Amino acid sequence: MLLINIKQLLGVHAEEKLRLEGAEMSALPSIENAWLKIEHGKIADFGSMNELDNHQLSSMVSGGASEVIDLKDKLVLPAWNDSHTHLVFAASREEEFLMKIQGKTYEEITAAGGGILNSARKLANASENELYDSAAERLQEVMQLGTGAIEIKSGYGLSYEAELKMLKVIRRLKETFPLPVKATFLGAHAFPQEFKQNQEGYIDLLINRLLPTIADEGLADFIDAFCEQNYFSIAQTERIIDAGARYGLKAKIHVNQFTNAGATQACVKKGALSVDHLEVTDDEVIASLKGSATMATLLPSCSLFINIPFANARGMIAAGLGVALASDFNPGTTPSGNMNLVVALACMKMKMLPNEAINAATLNGAYAMDLSATHGSITKSKQANLIITKAVPSVNYLPYAFGSNLIEKVLINGKVV
Numbered sequence: 033m034l035l036i037n038i039k040q041l042l043g044v045h046a047e048e049k050l051r052l053e054g055a056e057m058s059a060l061p062s063i064e065n066a067w068l069k070i071e072h073g074k075i076a077d078f079g080s081m082n083e084l085d086n087h088q089l090s091s092m093v094s095g096g097a098s099e100v101i102d103l104k105d106k107l108v109l110p111a112w113n114d115s116h117t118h119l120v121f122a123a124s125r126e127e128e129f130l131m132k133i134q135g136k137t138y139e140e141i142t143a144a145g146g147g148i149l150n151s152a153r154k155l156a157n158a159s160e161n162e163l164y165d166s167a168a169e170r171l172q173e174v175m176q177l178g179t180g181a182i183e184i185k186s187g188y189g190l191s192y193e194a195e196l197k198m199l200k201v202i203r204r205l206k207e208t209f210p211l212p213v214k215a216t217f218l219g220a221h222a223f224p225q226e227f228k229q230n231q232e233g234y235i236d237l238l239i240n241r242l243l244p245t246i247a248d249e250g251l252a253d254f255i256d257a258f259c260e261q262n263y264f265s266i267a268q269t270e271r272i273i274d275a276g277a278r279y280g281l282k283a284k285i286h287v288n289q290f291t292n293a294g295a296t297q298a299c300v301k302k303g304a305l306s307v308d309h310l311e312v313t314d315d316e317v318i319a320s321l322k323g324s325a326t327m328a329t330l331l332p333s334c335s336l337f338i339n340i341p342f343a344n345a346r347g348m349i350a351a352g353l354g355v356a357l358a359s360d361f362n363p364g365t366t367p368s369g370n371m372n373l374v375v376a377l378a379c380m381k382m383k384m385l386p387n388e389a390i391n392a393a394t395l396n397g398a399y400a401m402d403l404s405a406t407h408g409s410i411t412k413s414k415q416a417n418l419i420i421t422k423a424v425p426s427v428n429y430l431p432y433a434f435g436s437n438l439i440e441k442v443l444i445n446g447k448v449v
């Protein structure tokens with residue numbers, strides 16, 4: 033496939049750039065009036081139309097490009113890399129939405145029988161096939177919205193059987209869908225009712241029964257825990273991280289969503305791949321991330337939906353950190369997997385520049401899933417997972433016109449989805 037007359041080809045980064053930090057984030061290197069050639073699902077080559085004479089163009093076309101697409105007035109950018117989702121769930125929770133509208137906080141809704149345990153109750157009765165079918169529908173939807181790689185967590189099982197059931201659903205999505213799907217074991221999402229008085233018993237189940245089976249069957253790529261007051265303590269999270277590391281699972285941890293009590297600092301010390309949420313931070317938290325390999329992953333749709341602070345993206349970028357953006361798609365706090373909205377919210381509510389937000393949702397998102405060597409930028413030999421926009425006046429128009437669907441086509445491995 034050959035794309036020609038592309039108004040702007042965005043996100044052209046060097047092969048060795050695996051993430052972008054600080055001031056680098058505001059540069060979205062691009063080529064005006066560009067062409068891009070796709071071979072075997074990968075970006076084979078690209079350049080400026082101005083440097084291409086008719087002879088070269090016709091030899092490229094006759095040299096095997098089966099399809100030539102003229103993209104006058106349209107932009108091409110890397111597909112979104114959504115590095116934090118809970119896309120497998122049994123049922124929606126709009127009953128909690130009503131409570132929220134009526135003024136209840138997330139904590140109060142949880143105390144009234146909502147929250148993670150509500151999802152776990154619903155999931156316990158769902159079959160693997162039912163879970164697969166509904167998750168596949170959601171995955172199809174977010175792919176059409178531009179997502180070209182995704183991480184999906186377990187964590188609504190909270191029992192030996194149900195956690196494995198979730199991870200098997202994620203494995204089936206991985207095997208069936210063309211985009212990279214990364215699986216994260218989030219058994220440490222909440223203590224189930226029967227273990228409320230026996231936290232040690234639950235951690236033992238996670239570490240000594242579930243993890244060995246998950247590792248044996250290759251069911252997870254990463255490990256996660258909800259490190260938060262009334263959920264998992266820092267010490268418990270550290271044990272989960274260490275146990276995952278023994279099986280080669282890097283950590284991606286829920287931190288600082290409601291309280292600032294040292295979770296980020298502890299995870300950075302443990303070498304986590306990412307720390308996610310970070311709505312409640314201070315200078316010390318930001319300083320702890322500086323110079324580390326840990327990506328700060330921000331989830332603005334969650335802040336919008338449950339009305340909690342937006343993460344301090346400006347403070348993080350000013351301190352020289354890289355940030356990633358992800359959707360947090362889940363039935364409780366973020367019933368949306370729309371990464372276009374995430375990018376727009378990052379601009380509107382966290383004052384990220386469109387260039388920064390796009391880098392955060394593409395290359396840095398790929399980094400947060402260990403995928404940035406193959407995904408996340410316009411780079412020769414990376415996978416051709418791309419967004420082709422409708423005719424738009426500029427890249428800034430994408431987050432500006434936040435209610436419109438501006439995507440014309442999504443390519444995964446060079447094929448329209």
Ligand SMILES: N=CN[C@@H](CCC(=O)O)C(=O)O
Nearest residue numbers: 147148258286360362364365
């Ligand atoms: N914070 C923890 N977990 C999810 C939502 C949990 C739920 O309410 O289902 C989150 O990332 O927001």
Ligand SMILES: [Zn+2]
Nearest residue numbers: 116118286360
């Ligand atoms: Zn989450």
